[in-house]
Amino acid sequence: MKNYHTHTKRCYHAINTEEEYILAAIKSGYTELGFSDHSPWHYDSSFHSTMRMEEDKLKGYVCTLKQLKEKYKNQISIKIGLECEYFEKYMPWLEKTIQEYELDYIILGNHYDETDETGIYFGQPLNQQQLTKYVDSCIKGLRTGLYSYLAHPDLAYYDIYDSFYTQEMTRLCLEAKELDIPLEFNLLGFSTHRQYPNEVFFKIAKKIGNKVIIGTDAHESSALLDLKIYHEAKSYLKRLGIEITEDIKFLR
Numbered sequence: 562m563k564n565y566h567t568h569t570k571r572c573y574h575a576i577n578t579e580e581e582y583i584l585a586a587i588k589s590g591y592t593e594l595g596f597s598d599h600s601p602w603h604y605d606s607s608f609h610s611t612m613r614m615e616e617d618k619l620k621g622y623v624c625t626l627k628q629l630k631e632k633y634k635n636q637i638s639i640k641i642g643l644e645c646e647y648f649e650k651y652m653p654w655l656e657k658t659i660q661e662y663e664l665d666y667i668i669l670g671n672h673y674d675e676t677d678e679t680g681i682y683f684g685q686p687l688n689q690q691q692l693t694k695y696v697d698s699c700i701k702g703l704r705t706g707l708y709s710y711l712a713h714p715d716l717a718y719y720d721i722y723d724s725f726y727t728q729e730m731t732r733l734c735l736e737a738k739e740l741d742i743p744l745e746f747n748l749l750g751f752s753t754h755r756q757y758p759n760e761v762f763f764k765i766a767k768k769i770g771n772k773v774i775i776g777t778d779a780h781e782s783s784a785l786l787d788l789k790i791y792h793e794a795k796s797y798l799k800r801l802g803i804e805i806t807e808d809i810k811f812l813r
């Protein structure tokens with residue numbers, strides 16, 4: 562069992578230390594655990610995000626994880642990554658950062674339009690133009706080849722029964738299929754009954770033939786102990802006839 566969507570208290574809206582997540586994962590029988598806390602960004606403005614680690618905390622995050630990876634190497638494999646947006650103008654900084662810290666992978670969590678300094682949150686009710694922007698920026702991000710998978714692909718908040726939703730999400734699924742990038746079934750949303758994951762989206766993914774990966778999106782270490790919800794999600798996806806994968810491509 563593997564999970565690549567794990568936060569830590571460094572992003573200000575999660576709790577528990579890296580080590581507490583690792584111990585929970587070992588207890589549950591995970592063979593591999595990937596950390597993907599919310600990436601900082603090197604903003605042009607003095608903007609401070611309340612949902613990401615600060616830029617100067619990144620070094621501590623990576624160093625801590627490297628030490629823990631060594632400490633627990635006989636019990637679990639640890640991968641070091643980040644959950645990142647696709648902020649086009651800041652991508653050179655992100656690419657430099659991935660190299661500098663030798664990150665194993667990043668996942669695409671497309672929460673904000675263009676940059677969270679000014680852009681809207683895609684999880685709020687969107688109009689057609691905004692839904693199109695969500696899909697366009699997901700596609701641009703995936704095409705960079707940097708992201709191992711698309712987290713909560715159905716985060717965009719739009720009437721799922723409208724044909725425009727099907728049209729746009731079909732476009733997204735076709736691109737992910739073409740690029741062979743898995744789409745995430747988000748366990749946090751599933752267990753807390755958010756608007757995602759939604760069945761309409763995953764029926765589209767089934768039709769297109771996308772691979773789907775279950776991501777815990779753990780914001781507390783106990784999420785990794787909840788195997789009941791994990792197995793419920795797996796059965797749900799199997800009922801929909803979806804191909805489940807646990808494997809992602811790494812950057813190194």
Ligand SMILES: [Zn+2]
Pocket residue numbers: 644670672712713
């Ligand atoms: Zn996210």
Ligand SMILES: [Zn+2]
Pocket residue numbers: 566568644670778
């Ligand atoms: Zn997340």
